[in-house]
Amino acid sequence: MRISELSAASGVPIPTIKYYLREGMLPAGEQISATRARYGEDHLRRLRLIRALLEVGRLSIASIGKVMSAIDDENLNLHHVLGTAQYAIAPAVEPHASGEEWARARAEADDMIADLGWQVDPGAPARDELAQAVLTLGRLGMPADKEALRPYADAALRLVTEHEIGTIPLDGSREAAVEAMVLGTVVHGRVLDVMRRLAHESVSAHVFTTS
Protein backbone atom coordinates (compact mmCIF):
# COMPACT_ATOMS: atom_id res chain seq x y z
CA MET A 1 0.00 0.00 0.00
CA ARG A 2 1.01 3.63 -0.44
CA ILE A 3 1.73 5.96 2.46
CA SER A 4 -1.77 7.49 2.11
CA GLU A 5 -3.32 4.03 2.42
CA LEU A 6 -1.07 3.15 5.35
CA SER A 7 -2.25 6.35 7.02
CA ALA A 8 -5.91 5.51 6.39
CA ALA A 9 -5.51 1.92 7.60
CA SER A 10 -3.61 2.86 10.77
CA GLY A 11 -5.31 6.15 11.63
CA VAL A 12 -1.85 7.76 11.90
CA PRO A 13 -1.49 11.05 9.92
CA ILE A 14 1.00 11.04 7.00
CA PRO A 15 3.37 13.67 8.55
CA THR A 16 3.56 11.51 11.71
CA ILE A 17 4.37 8.41 9.65
CA LYS A 18 7.11 10.39 7.87
CA TYR A 19 8.49 11.46 11.24
CA TYR A 20 8.61 7.82 12.46
CA LEU A 21 10.41 6.88 9.21
CA ARG A 22 13.01 9.62 9.72
CA GLU A 23 13.55 8.57 13.36
CA GLY A 24 14.07 4.95 12.29
CA MET A 25 11.12 3.79 14.40
CA LEU A 26 9.40 2.51 11.27
CA PRO A 27 11.48 0.66 8.64
CA ALA A 28 11.60 2.22 5.18
CA GLY A 29 9.07 0.99 2.63
CA GLU A 30 9.99 -0.78 -0.59
CA GLN A 31 11.05 1.95 -3.05
CA ILE A 32 9.02 1.56 -6.25
CA SER A 33 9.98 4.88 -7.90
CA ALA A 34 12.06 7.93 -7.03
CA THR A 35 9.17 9.46 -5.08
CA ARG A 36 7.02 6.50 -4.08
CA ALA A 37 7.41 3.63 -1.68
CA ARG A 38 5.20 0.66 -0.89
CA TYR A 39 4.30 -0.42 2.65
CA GLY A 40 3.00 -3.73 3.95
CA GLU A 41 1.40 -5.48 6.93
CA ASP A 42 4.66 -5.20 8.89
CA HIS A 43 4.40 -1.43 8.78
CA LEU A 44 0.79 -1.49 9.89
CA ARG A 45 1.65 -3.77 12.84
CA ARG A 46 4.58 -1.57 13.80
CA LEU A 47 2.44 1.58 13.73
CA ARG A 48 -0.12 -0.14 15.94
CA LEU A 49 2.59 -0.96 18.46
CA ILE A 50 4.00 2.59 18.41
CA ARG A 51 0.55 3.97 19.17
CA ALA A 52 0.05 1.48 22.01
CA LEU A 53 3.42 2.41 23.53
CA LEU A 54 2.65 6.11 23.21
CA GLU A 55 -0.96 6.13 24.36
CA VAL A 56 -1.14 3.32 26.88
CA GLY A 57 2.49 2.89 27.92
CA ARG A 58 3.08 6.69 27.86
CA LEU A 59 6.59 6.12 26.51
CA SER A 60 8.72 8.90 25.10
CA ILE A 61 9.79 8.77 21.45
CA ALA A 62 13.35 7.99 22.63
CA SER A 63 12.13 5.01 24.71
CA ILE A 64 10.03 3.72 21.83
CA GLY A 65 13.13 3.88 19.65
CA LYS A 66 14.95 1.59 22.12
CA VAL A 67 12.09 -0.92 22.13
CA MET A 68 12.06 -0.96 18.33
CA SER A 69 15.82 -1.52 18.18
CA ALA A 70 15.43 -4.48 20.55
CA ILE A 71 12.65 -5.95 18.39
CA ASP A 72 14.81 -5.55 15.27
CA ASP A 73 17.95 -7.04 16.82
CA GLU A 74 17.77 -10.72 15.93
CA ASN A 75 20.51 -11.58 18.41
CA LEU A 76 18.17 -10.77 21.30
CA ASN A 77 15.76 -13.42 22.55
CA LEU A 78 12.12 -12.63 23.30
CA HIS A 79 12.75 -12.39 27.07
CA HIS A 80 15.26 -9.63 26.43
CA VAL A 81 12.93 -7.80 24.05
CA LEU A 82 10.01 -7.97 26.49
CA GLY A 83 12.33 -6.81 29.29
CA THR A 84 13.41 -3.75 27.29
CA ALA A 85 9.76 -2.76 26.86
CA GLN A 86 8.91 -3.55 30.47
CA TYR A 87 11.75 -1.44 31.85
CA ALA A 88 10.72 1.41 29.54
CA ILE A 89 7.18 1.52 30.93
CA ALA A 90 8.24 1.28 34.60
CA PRO A 91 7.51 4.50 36.52
CA ALA A 92 10.68 6.37 37.48
CA VAL A 93 11.50 6.22 41.19
CA GLU A 94 13.15 9.22 42.81
CA PRO A 95 14.19 8.16 46.29
CA HIS A 96 12.90 10.64 48.89
CA ALA A 97 15.33 9.39 51.50
CA SER A 98 18.86 9.76 52.69
CA GLY A 99 21.50 7.56 51.11
CA GLU A 100 21.60 5.26 54.10
CA GLU A 101 17.85 4.93 54.55
CA TRP A 102 17.44 4.30 50.85
CA ALA A 103 20.24 1.72 50.78
CA ARG A 104 18.56 -0.16 53.64
CA ALA A 105 15.19 -0.21 51.87
CA ARG A 106 16.78 -1.33 48.62
CA ALA A 107 18.70 -4.11 50.42
CA GLU A 108 15.42 -5.24 52.00
CA ALA A 109 13.77 -5.31 48.55
CA ASP A 110 16.67 -7.27 47.02
CA ASP A 111 16.60 -9.70 49.91
CA MET A 112 12.87 -10.23 49.43
CA ILE A 113 13.30 -11.02 45.73
CA ALA A 114 16.19 -13.39 46.48
CA ASP A 115 14.09 -15.16 49.11
CA LEU A 116 11.28 -15.65 46.62
CA GLY A 117 13.80 -17.26 44.27
CA TRP A 118 12.70 -14.96 41.46
CA GLN A 119 14.94 -14.40 38.47
CA VAL A 120 15.10 -10.61 38.21
CA ASP A 121 17.95 -8.60 36.68
CA PRO A 122 20.01 -6.60 39.23
CA GLY A 123 19.26 -3.47 37.18
CA ALA A 124 15.49 -3.99 36.97
CA PRO A 125 13.73 -0.69 37.83
CA ALA A 126 11.00 -2.58 39.70
CA ARG A 127 13.60 -3.32 42.43
CA ASP A 128 13.68 0.43 43.15
CA GLU A 129 9.90 0.58 43.11
CA LEU A 130 9.73 -2.21 45.68
CA ALA A 131 12.33 -0.40 47.81
CA GLN A 132 10.22 2.76 47.62
CA ALA A 133 7.13 0.87 48.81
CA VAL A 134 9.14 -0.69 51.69
CA LEU A 135 10.28 2.80 52.68
CA THR A 136 6.76 4.27 52.54
CA LEU A 137 5.30 1.43 54.61
CA GLY A 138 8.04 1.79 57.22
CA ARG A 139 7.48 5.54 57.51
CA LEU A 140 3.75 4.98 57.97
CA GLY A 141 4.48 2.54 60.77
CA MET A 142 3.16 -0.43 58.79
CA PRO A 143 4.91 -3.79 58.55
CA ALA A 144 7.22 -3.95 55.54
CA ASP A 145 9.20 -7.14 56.08
CA LYS A 146 9.22 -10.24 53.89
CA GLU A 147 6.43 -11.88 55.80
CA ALA A 148 4.12 -8.86 55.51
CA LEU A 149 4.58 -8.57 51.74
CA ARG A 150 4.61 -12.29 50.97
CA PRO A 151 0.83 -12.50 50.29
CA TYR A 152 1.26 -9.92 47.51
CA ALA A 153 4.16 -11.82 45.96
CA ASP A 154 2.17 -15.06 46.11
CA ALA A 155 -0.95 -13.51 44.58
CA ALA A 156 1.11 -11.90 41.79
CA LEU A 157 3.07 -15.04 40.96
CA ARG A 158 -0.05 -17.17 40.84
CA LEU A 159 -1.81 -14.73 38.51
CA VAL A 160 1.20 -14.55 36.20
CA THR A 161 1.94 -18.27 36.01
CA GLU A 162 -1.66 -19.49 35.90
CA HIS A 163 -2.98 -16.85 33.56
CA GLU A 164 -0.99 -13.91 32.25
CA ILE A 165 2.03 -15.64 30.76
CA GLY A 166 -0.36 -17.63 28.55
CA THR A 167 -1.78 -14.45 27.01
CA ILE A 168 1.50 -13.51 25.25
CA PRO A 169 1.10 -14.66 21.63
CA LEU A 170 4.13 -16.73 20.63
CA ASP A 171 3.06 -17.74 17.15
CA GLY A 172 3.02 -14.21 15.74
CA SER A 173 5.50 -11.39 15.39
CA ARG A 174 7.64 -9.93 18.15
CA GLU A 175 5.61 -6.74 17.74
CA ALA A 176 2.48 -8.65 18.72
CA ALA A 177 4.18 -10.17 21.78
CA VAL A 178 5.52 -6.79 22.95
CA GLU A 179 2.16 -5.14 22.35
CA ALA A 180 0.32 -7.78 24.37
CA MET A 181 2.87 -7.47 27.18
CA VAL A 182 2.72 -3.67 27.40
CA LEU A 183 -1.06 -3.39 27.10
CA GLY A 184 -1.51 -6.27 29.52
CA THR A 185 0.87 -4.77 32.08
CA VAL A 186 -0.78 -1.37 32.05
CA VAL A 187 -4.48 -2.02 31.46
CA HIS A 188 -4.72 -5.34 33.31
CA GLY A 189 -2.82 -3.68 36.15
CA ARG A 190 -5.70 -1.22 36.40
CA VAL A 191 -8.21 -4.07 36.20
CA LEU A 192 -6.49 -5.88 39.07
CA ASP A 193 -6.44 -2.71 41.17
CA VAL A 194 -10.13 -1.99 40.68
CA MET A 195 -11.13 -5.64 41.23
CA ARG A 196 -9.22 -5.51 44.50
CA ARG A 197 -11.16 -2.45 45.67
CA LEU A 198 -14.45 -3.99 44.60
CA ALA A 199 -13.54 -7.13 46.56
CA HIS A 200 -12.68 -4.95 49.59
CA GLU A 201 -16.17 -3.47 49.50
CA SER A 202 -17.89 -6.81 49.04
CA VAL A 203 -15.96 -8.60 51.78
CA SER A 204 -16.34 -5.60 54.12
CA ALA A 205 -20.11 -5.73 53.52
CA HIS A 206 -20.13 -9.32 54.79
CA VAL A 207 -17.76 -8.81 57.70
CA PHE A 208 -18.19 -5.27 59.03
CA THR A 209 -21.90 -4.46 58.76
CA THR A 210 -22.41 -5.35 62.40
CA SER A 211 -19.35 -3.53 63.76
Place this chain on the structure above:
Amino acid sequence: MRISELSAASGVPIPTIKYYLREGMLPAGEQISATRARYGEDHLRRLRLIRALLEVGRLSIASIGKVMSAIDDENLNLHHVLGTAQYAIAPAVEPHASGEEWARARAEADDMIADLGWQVDPGAPARDELAQAVLTLGRLGMPADKEALRPYADAALRLVTEHEIGTIPLDGSREAAVEAMVLGTVVHGRVLDVMRRLAHESVSAHVFTTS
Protein backbone atom coordinates in the same frame (compact mmCIF):
# COMPACT_ATOMS: atom_id res chain seq x y z
CA MET B 1 -1.58 18.15 76.49
CA ARG B 2 -1.56 21.72 75.21
CA ILE B 3 -1.80 22.64 71.55
CA SER B 4 1.98 23.19 71.43
CA GLU B 5 2.55 19.68 72.78
CA LEU B 6 -0.03 18.24 70.37
CA SER B 7 1.88 19.95 67.57
CA ALA B 8 5.21 18.53 68.75
CA ALA B 9 3.80 15.00 69.18
CA SER B 10 2.05 14.94 65.80
CA GLY B 11 4.50 16.96 63.72
CA VAL B 12 1.59 19.13 62.54
CA PRO B 13 2.22 22.92 62.87
CA ILE B 14 -0.02 24.84 65.31
CA PRO B 15 -1.67 27.04 62.62
CA THR B 16 -2.61 23.87 60.70
CA ILE B 17 -4.10 22.32 63.85
CA LYS B 18 -6.12 25.51 64.40
CA TYR B 19 -7.35 25.31 60.82
CA TYR B 20 -8.49 21.70 61.31
CA LEU B 21 -10.29 22.77 64.50
CA ARG B 22 -12.11 25.60 62.68
CA GLU B 23 -13.11 23.23 59.85
CA GLY B 24 -14.50 20.74 62.36
CA MET B 25 -12.09 18.02 61.16
CA LEU B 26 -10.61 17.85 64.66
CA PRO B 27 -12.94 17.97 67.67
CA ALA B 28 -12.44 20.87 70.10
CA GLY B 29 -10.18 20.25 73.09
CA GLU B 30 -11.37 20.41 76.67
CA GLN B 31 -11.51 24.11 77.61
CA ILE B 32 -9.47 24.64 80.82
CA SER B 33 -9.40 28.44 80.77
CA ALA B 34 -10.65 31.24 78.51
CA THR B 35 -7.60 30.94 76.28
CA ARG B 36 -6.35 27.39 76.81
CA ALA B 37 -7.64 23.98 75.87
CA ARG B 38 -6.37 20.49 76.65
CA TYR B 39 -5.99 17.78 74.00
CA GLY B 40 -5.69 14.01 74.35
CA GLU B 41 -4.78 10.78 72.56
CA ASP B 42 -7.96 11.00 70.45
CA HIS B 43 -6.69 14.23 68.93
CA LEU B 44 -3.32 12.74 68.20
CA ARG B 45 -4.89 9.73 66.50
CA ARG B 46 -7.18 11.96 64.49
CA LEU B 47 -4.27 14.13 63.31
CA ARG B 48 -2.40 11.01 62.26
CA LEU B 49 -5.38 9.92 60.16
CA ILE B 50 -5.78 13.37 58.57
CA ARG B 51 -2.13 13.31 57.52
CA ALA B 52 -2.47 9.80 56.09
CA LEU B 53 -5.55 10.82 54.09
CA LEU B 54 -3.80 13.94 52.81
CA GLU B 55 -0.39 12.50 52.02
CA VAL B 56 -1.11 8.93 50.98
CA GLY B 57 -4.80 9.08 50.01
CA ARG B 58 -4.34 12.53 48.36
CA LEU B 59 -7.79 13.56 49.57
CA SER B 60 -9.04 17.13 49.49
CA ILE B 61 -9.90 18.88 52.76
CA ALA B 62 -13.60 18.63 51.80
CA SER B 63 -13.32 14.84 51.31
CA ILE B 64 -11.46 14.43 54.60
CA GLY B 65 -14.29 16.34 56.29
CA LYS B 66 -16.77 13.77 54.94
CA VAL B 67 -14.68 10.85 56.21
CA MET B 68 -14.44 12.47 59.66
CA SER B 69 -18.23 13.03 59.78
CA ALA B 70 -18.76 9.35 58.98
CA ILE B 71 -16.34 8.31 61.75
CA ASP B 72 -18.14 10.58 64.22
CA ASP B 73 -21.65 9.44 63.29
CA GLU B 74 -22.39 6.63 65.70
CA ASN B 75 -25.41 5.50 63.68
CA LEU B 76 -23.11 4.33 60.87
CA ASN B 77 -21.55 0.88 61.06
CA LEU B 78 -17.88 0.26 60.27
CA HIS B 79 -18.63 -0.99 56.74
CA HIS B 80 -20.29 2.34 55.95
CA VAL B 81 -17.42 4.32 57.45
CA LEU B 82 -14.80 2.34 55.51
CA GLY B 83 -16.89 2.73 52.35
CA THR B 84 -17.00 6.52 52.76
CA ALA B 85 -13.21 6.59 52.95
CA GLN B 86 -12.80 4.12 50.09
CA TYR B 87 -15.08 6.10 47.77
CA ALA B 88 -13.19 9.27 48.66
CA ILE B 89 -9.82 7.84 47.58
CA ALA B 90 -11.14 6.31 44.33
CA PRO B 91 -9.70 8.07 41.26
CA ALA B 92 -12.32 10.10 39.39
CA VAL B 93 -13.38 8.58 36.07
CA GLU B 94 -14.30 10.89 33.21
CA PRO B 95 -15.78 8.76 30.49
CA HIS B 96 -14.05 9.42 27.17
CA ALA B 97 -16.87 7.88 25.21
CA SER B 98 -20.26 8.63 23.75
CA GLY B 99 -23.29 8.12 25.95
CA GLU B 100 -24.15 4.86 24.25
CA GLU B 101 -20.66 3.36 24.23
CA TRP B 102 -20.20 4.31 27.87
CA ALA B 103 -23.59 2.89 28.86
CA ARG B 104 -22.65 -0.42 27.21
CA ALA B 105 -19.30 -0.61 29.03
CA ARG B 106 -20.92 0.27 32.35
CA ALA B 107 -23.63 -2.40 31.81
CA GLU B 108 -20.87 -4.92 31.08
CA ALA B 109 -19.08 -3.94 34.32
CA ASP B 110 -22.28 -4.18 36.36
CA ASP B 111 -23.05 -7.54 34.82
CA MET B 112 -19.56 -8.79 35.71
CA ILE B 113 -19.96 -7.76 39.35
CA ALA B 114 -23.42 -9.35 39.53
CA ASP B 115 -22.04 -12.57 38.07
CA LEU B 116 -19.31 -12.65 40.69
CA GLY B 117 -22.03 -12.35 43.35
CA TRP B 118 -20.17 -9.45 44.94
CA GLN B 119 -22.00 -7.10 47.26
CA VAL B 120 -21.12 -3.68 45.84
CA ASP B 121 -23.24 -0.52 46.15
CA PRO B 122 -24.85 0.63 42.87
CA GLY B 123 -23.16 4.02 43.40
CA ALA B 124 -19.64 2.66 44.04
CA PRO B 125 -17.16 4.67 41.94
CA ALA B 126 -15.13 1.51 41.26
CA ARG B 127 -17.99 0.39 38.96
CA ASP B 128 -17.13 3.32 36.68
CA GLU B 129 -13.44 2.46 36.88
CA LEU B 130 -14.18 -1.09 35.80
CA ALA B 131 -16.34 0.23 32.93
CA GLN B 132 -13.46 2.49 31.87
CA ALA B 133 -11.07 -0.50 31.80
CA VAL B 134 -13.58 -2.54 29.77
CA LEU B 135 -13.82 0.34 27.30
CA THR B 136 -10.03 0.72 27.00
CA LEU B 137 -9.50 -3.02 26.47
CA GLY B 138 -12.21 -3.10 23.80
CA ARG B 139 -10.69 -0.16 21.93
CA LEU B 140 -7.28 -1.84 21.99
CA GLY B 141 -8.81 -4.96 20.50
CA MET B 142 -8.21 -7.00 23.64
CA PRO B 143 -10.78 -9.33 25.21
CA ALA B 144 -12.84 -7.53 27.85
CA ASP B 145 -15.62 -9.97 28.63
CA LYS B 146 -16.34 -11.69 31.94
CA GLU B 147 -14.22 -14.67 31.10
CA ALA B 148 -11.16 -12.57 30.20
CA LEU B 149 -11.30 -10.55 33.43
CA ARG B 150 -12.26 -13.41 35.73
CA PRO B 151 -8.65 -14.32 36.67
CA TYR B 152 -8.19 -10.77 38.03
CA ALA B 153 -11.39 -10.96 40.06
CA ASP B 154 -10.36 -14.34 41.45
CA ALA B 155 -6.85 -13.18 42.36
CA ALA B 156 -8.22 -10.04 44.04
CA LEU B 157 -10.90 -11.86 46.02
CA ARG B 158 -8.46 -14.47 47.25
CA LEU B 159 -5.96 -11.84 48.39
CA VAL B 160 -8.67 -9.87 50.20
CA THR B 161 -10.36 -12.80 51.95
CA GLU B 162 -7.23 -14.76 52.79
CA HIS B 163 -5.10 -11.82 53.84
CA GLU B 164 -6.15 -8.18 53.61
CA ILE B 165 -9.42 -8.22 55.52
CA GLY B 166 -7.52 -9.59 58.52
CA THR B 167 -5.21 -6.58 58.61
CA ILE B 168 -8.00 -4.13 59.57
CA PRO B 169 -7.71 -3.65 63.36
CA LEU B 170 -11.12 -4.19 64.97
CA ASP B 171 -10.15 -3.82 68.62
CA GLY B 172 -9.09 -0.18 68.35
CA SER B 173 -10.71 3.07 67.27
CA ARG B 174 -12.57 3.67 64.02
CA GLU B 175 -9.74 6.05 63.13
CA ALA B 176 -7.29 3.15 63.28
CA ALA B 177 -9.51 0.96 61.08
CA VAL B 178 -9.96 3.72 58.47
CA GLU B 179 -6.25 4.52 58.51
CA ALA B 180 -5.32 0.86 57.95
CA MET B 181 -7.85 0.59 55.13
CA VAL B 182 -6.70 3.72 53.30
CA LEU B 183 -2.97 3.09 53.68
CA GLY B 184 -3.47 -0.57 52.79
CA THR B 185 -5.51 0.24 49.69
CA VAL B 186 -3.00 2.75 48.35
CA VAL B 187 0.41 1.45 49.39
CA HIS B 188 -0.34 -2.27 49.17
CA GLY B 189 -1.92 -1.56 45.78
CA ARG B 190 1.50 -0.32 44.68
CA VAL B 191 3.17 -3.37 46.25
CA LEU B 192 0.85 -5.72 44.35
CA ASP B 193 1.52 -3.88 41.08
CA VAL B 194 5.31 -4.03 41.43
CA MET B 195 5.26 -7.68 42.58
CA ARG B 196 3.26 -8.49 39.46
CA ARG B 197 5.86 -6.85 37.22
CA LEU B 198 8.69 -8.61 39.04
CA ALA B 199 6.85 -11.90 38.58
CA HIS B 200 6.42 -11.11 34.87
CA GLU B 201 10.17 -10.72 34.51
CA SER B 202 10.97 -13.86 36.48
CA VAL B 203 8.46 -16.07 34.67
CA SER B 204 9.49 -14.61 31.30
CA ALA B 205 13.13 -15.47 32.13
CA HIS B 206 12.10 -19.11 32.54
CA VAL B 207 9.77 -19.30 29.56
CA PHE B 208 11.03 -16.97 26.85
CA THR B 209 14.83 -17.13 26.96
CA THR B 210 14.84 -19.60 24.11
CA SER B 211 12.32 -17.79 21.89
